[in-house]
Amino acid sequence: MSALTASQRPRLVLIHGWAQHAGIWQVWRDRLAPIADVTAVDLPGHGGKPWKNAIRSLDALADSVLPALEQPAALGGWSLGGMIAMNLARRHPSRVSRLVLCNTTPRFVAGHDWLHAVQPSLVEGFRRRVSENPERVLRDFLSLQLRGESDSRQTLTLLRSALTDQNRPRAAALEFTLSLLAQTDLRDELAAIAPPTLVIASDGDAITPLAAGEYLARQLPDARLLTVTGCGHAGFLSRPERLSPGIDEFLGGDSVQEMAS
Structure with a gap:
């Protein structure tokens, strides 16, 4: 992959999943550095960001990401982060140029x-x-x-290394986001999510199954499904080499339909 000039490089903002933090995206930041400006954000109560008791809804949690979207950008999210990304794309379409949804779902339970x-x-x-x-x-x-991981030891090492003592999520944030996951259902909102979307799903995912990714790819107006085999819920992390070509093409393209043509 060849490097692009600053004016050519797309911006990609990434949102981590439940109980994680921005550092989980380091592999993606390294791989995409030649072709994109990648920013990973911490949700409140995760990583280095304090929890805010005033947050009481998915909208409020999602709005904590808006400072990273002052200029339009591609927006990616893993699991809970993908649900937040879909919420932002629906409510702030002018700020989200495209979506990358990793192992996520419109309804968690x-x-x-x-x-x-x-x-x-x-x-x-x-x-x-x-x-x-x-x-x-x-x-x-x-x-x-x-x-569902064919090489669980490698994935375990990556997930554990991200959860150092200094990056432990706050208990209040964990409790709130679990309640949010139990209550949120985005199915009726999918038709209103306009940006081109790359849906990444794993065939062994026990948390957000492949069928959930297939549903998203069917229901979103402009979406493509990329399936990673031999992986569980962290397929984006355990098999980044399988995803890089598709992500490179998606970030540089105009629409999912053009990718398929």
Whole structure:
């Protein structure tokens, strides 16, 4: 891949997933450095950013990312971060030029009309326990992320290295975002999300299954699905070499339809 001049380089803003922080994107920042200006943000209560008790909704949480979108940019997100990215693209379309959705979903918990998700009891159990024993909850969630990985040791190392003591998420932020994941359903909003979208999904994901990514790719107005095989919930992290060509093409293109033509 050849480097681009400053005037040619697209901007990409990245949002991490639940209980993580901006450092989880370092592999992507390194790989995309020749062709894009990449910024990774911390959500409130994660990484180096303090928690704000005034945040009480998905809109408010998403708005914490707006300072990174003063100029229009491509916006990417993993899991919870992808849900936030979709919220921003719908409410602030002039700020989001395109979307990259990694292992995400319009609805995190299962219901009678939505089976491509974890059970509500799992998320509620995490929420009840997270204030008393956050370390145990994080370990349990880490185990879920590793399901479906053909090389779980490498992925485990990457995920653990991102969660150093100084980057531990605040318990209040974890409890709030778990409640948010249990309540949020974006399915009725997908048709209003206009930017070209690259949906990245893994065939072994036990948290946001491949079927959820397939649903997004069908329901979003301008979307393409990129499936990563032999991976779990962190496929973007464990197999970046498989994703780089598709992401390079997407960031430099005009629309998903043009990529497919």
